Amino acid sequence: NSKYQIAVLAGDYIGPEIMASGLQVLKTVSENTDFDYEISEVPFGGQAIDQTNDPLPDATLETCQNSDAILLAAIGGPKWDGVEKSPESGLLRIRQELGLFTNIRPTIINSTMKSFSPIKITEPIDFVIVRELTSGIYFGQPREKSQTQAIDTMRYSSEEIRRVAKVAFDMAMQRNKHVTLVDKANVLATSKLWREVVIDVAREYPEVKYDTSYVDSAAMKIISKPGQFDVILTENLFGDILSDEAAQITGSLGTIPSMSKGEVSPALYEPIHGSAPDIAGKGIANPLSMIKSVAMMLQYSFGRMDLAKQIMTAVDKSVDKKIVTPDLGGDYSTTKVTEFIVDSIKESRKEYVTK
Numbered sequence: 001n002s003k004y005q006i007a008v009l010a011g012d013y014i015g016p017e018i019m020a021s022g023l024q025v026l027k028t029v030s031e032n033t034d035f036d037y038e039i040s041e042v043p044f045g046g047q048a049i050d051q052t053n054d055p056l057p058d059a060t061l062e063t064c065q066n067s068d069a070i071l072l073a074a075i076g077g078p079k080w081d082g083v084e085k086s087p088e089s090g091l092l093r094i095r096q097e098l099g100l101f102t103n104i105r106p107t108i109i110n111s112t113m114k115s116f117s118p119i120k121i122t123e124p125i126d127f128v129i130v131r132e133l134t135s136g137i138y139f140g141q142p143r144e145k146s147q148t149q150a151i152d153t154m155r156y157s158s159e160e161i162r163r164v165a166k167v168a169f170d171m172a173m174q175r176n177k178h179v180t181l182v183d184k185a186n187v188l189a190t191s192k193l194w195r196e197v198v199i200d201v202a203r204e205y206p207e208v209k210y211d212t213s214y215v216d217s218a219a220m221k222i223i224s225k226p227g228q229f230d231v232i233l234t235e236n237l238f239g240d241i242l243s244d245e246a247a248q249i250t251g252s253l254g255t256i257p258s259m260s261k262g263e264v265s266p267a268l269y270e271p272i273h274g275s276a277p278d279i280a281g282k283g284i285a286n287p288l289s290m291i292k293s294v295a296m297m298l299q300y301s302f303g304r305m306d307l308a309k310q311i312m313t314a315v316d317k318s319v320d321k322k323i324v325t326p327d328l329g330g331d332y333s334t335t336k337v338t339e340f341i342v343d344s345i346k347e348s349r350k351e352y353v354t355k
């Protein structure tokens with residue numbers, strides 16, 4: 001069968017709410033095209049713990065491994081706080097099992113988004129954070145905890161650094177040819193190794209401007225001079241923190257999609273935010289992060305820039321007309337925003353067909 005297989009992991013709290021939006025948009029944009037797909041919805045995270053006591057059941061992992069791409073909404077929440085095999089441990093495991101060592105998190109503020117930013121935007125902002133995703137302090141051993149002491153280990157091998165650095169430089173070649181390595185090389189041994197390896201990779205890309213920034217200072221510059229970044233390359237934990245910070249300068253965490261990829265496995269697309277338990281069930285979750293994750297999937301896993309563009313144009317239109325959820329200051333529901341986007345995709349295709 002020649003249909004693309006897409007694994008769908010809706011997850012917990014607002015997860016299913018925004019996944020419904022993403023799937024509705026995917027259905028609309030692919031209608032009457034030669035983009036043929038089939039989805040397999042599988043349990044993951046807290047939802048899977050409730051069913052099988054395991055956040056990442058074997059069957060779910062297998063479905064993901066056999067798919068062409070994976071869509072994930074969000075997992076976790078208070079219901080499973082303190083559970084030993086937590087939803088979050090399932091998320092870390094799927095990233096590792098699939099070898100998804102690079103996580104790409106874009107921050108774009110164009111003229112339509114500008115008015116939602118909490119900071120004064122004087123120039124277009126367009127940078128990506130390339131976050132290492134399967135190593136560092138998230139995975140390093142030993143990890144131990146007693147009553148009086150706890151240990152986490154930040155460990156990196158030069159090969160783990162090199163492969164993600166190459167992705168960052170390749171990406172820069174397609175963009176504005178500037179890579180900033182963010183680290184804590186004034187303190188951490190791992191950061192010192194990152195600098196040695198990355199400068200080596202940088203030599204292979206003479207056209208790319210390469211510089212470095214300590215993470216504390218980078219956190220400040222994301223607010224004060226976001227326009228100076230193109231590709232931010234960084235390790236796992238710093239990338240986690242900086243990407244939520246960067247998201248907020250677009251106006252809301254609920255607008256940012258991401259792609260996680262490795263060398264062979266299918267890529268995984270997910271919002272960068274979590275399951276937002278505080279707003280779950282209210283019908284007000286911002287669906288843009290999920291809808292834009294679908295667009296990223298169409299572009300990067302399926303080479304369908306045409307379909308991705310239709311989605312992004314419709315998203316822009318909704319933002320431009322301020323058809324937005326409360327996190328962006330609007331009073332539209334998840335469903336209303338989604339309907340608007342679906343309708344404007346349909347509308348634009350009518351124009352396209354009659355042209």
Ligand code: NAD
Nearest residue numbers: 074075076077253254272273274275276278279285286327
């Ligand atoms: P969160 O990202 O879920 O929420 C932080 C804040 O942003 C909340 O106020 C929330 O309402 C808001 N927010 C997030 N997404 C939104 C959206 N689409 N629309 C509107 N508002 C949105 O972070 P948290 O509250 O610290 O974590 C909740 C749970 O999610 C935890 O269990 C955490 O471990 C998990 N988590 C999962 C993922 C993932 O699945 N990839 C990522 C981050 C956190």
Ligand code: IPM
Nearest residue numbers: 076088091092240272273274
């Ligand atoms: C993210 C999340 C995860 C991470 C958590 C839930 C394990 O915050 O995807 O950004 O830290 O990677």
Ligand code: MN
Nearest residue numbers: 240241244272
């Ligand atoms: Mn995070």
